[in-house]
Amino acid sequence: MDINQLVRKNVQQLTPYQSARRIGGNGDVWLNANEYPIAPHFELTQQTLNRYPEPQPEQVLDRYAQYAGVMSEQLIVSRGADEAIELLMRAFCEPQQDSILYCPPTYGMYQVSAETLGIKTKTVPTNAQWQLDLEGIKNNLDTVKLIYVCSPNNPTGNLINPEDIKTLLTMAKDQALVVIDEAYIEFSPQASVVTWLANYPHLVILRTLSKAFALAGLRCGFTIANKPVIDALQKVIAPYPLAVPVADIAAQALSKEGINNMKLHVLNMNNQKQKFAAALAQLPIVEQVYPSASNYLCVKFQDGKDVFNRLWNQGIILRDQSKSTGINNMTRITIGTQAECEAVISALSAIN
Structure with a gap:
């Protein structure tokens, strides 16, 4: 067979x-x-491996919310930011009908996740300075539900012009979510757009503990967005995305120390x-x-x-x-x- x-x-x-x-x-x-x-050193403090973990570990959410300067209701924690990339597609895109848009060169999982789920992709390459081609994006917004922008960008390492991100948010209003992937933002914290959430209901921010927190092997990521977006993601996420040891170590990493x-x-x-x-x-x-x-x-x-x-x-x-x-x-x-x-x-x- x-x-x-x-x-x-x-x-x-x-x-x-x-x-x-x-x-x-x-x-x-x-x-x-x-x-x-x-490698950082942590000791496990939770020994309740006979029980299922919390669907969304409260201590992890509270500590990350305090760190990021948002409310806990504006967060969902997942198995790395990679899962969050896919959750957004599962919650907001109709297969074979809606599209995502991204701007290469950039992180390859946007494309792979979309193709896995049967969601169409549109690409608008960045310009010679690895900045957004806003006119090209504007001309390709039909059927687009999600726009992924990585800043600092992987693999190029550059920040995306914040004024261009604001223009993109205005352009996508009432049509698409703008997802800013801030996996590397701790190395340039002044460039985060997290304070913009109050002004842009369709802004979504992805974060991770894999890079600056030195916990790539833990697989713990966060989506930061306004509550309606988080509520939609709660409907499609797995019932227990974070194992007890993962939540235990993540909470320690997010302590003041x-x-x-x-x-x-x-x-x-x-x-x-x-x-x-x-x-x-x-x-x-x-x-x-x-x-x-x-x-x-x-x-x-x-x-x-x-x-x-x-x-x-x-x-x-x-x-x-x-x-x-x-x-x-x-x-x-x-x-x-x-x-x-x-x-x-x-x-x-x-x-x-």
């Missing part, structure tokens, strides 16, 4: 998201997934990023180091494929972004520890 004949046609044709772990590699320096390089530790991580990471970018810019094989408001750098090499392969063979795992950005020889490098960044510089210097 050919089981593939039973698989939905759109899934048969689907190309899965190429996550860093799916791509693989075998090394000691992992700088391809935008993770924090040092946990948030202070995160801010210290961010300070150290941003300082490390500046030093790393300056060292990269001195290398003859580097053509350009792009500014970044996140925890990674996009670097254009003279021969990016050769650089990627040489470091890969030395156990230094980077991420080739030539295809996604449309710029040849583009490599994305996560900011690691000082020792990891020095290992990269040493390896690149040897190529010279």
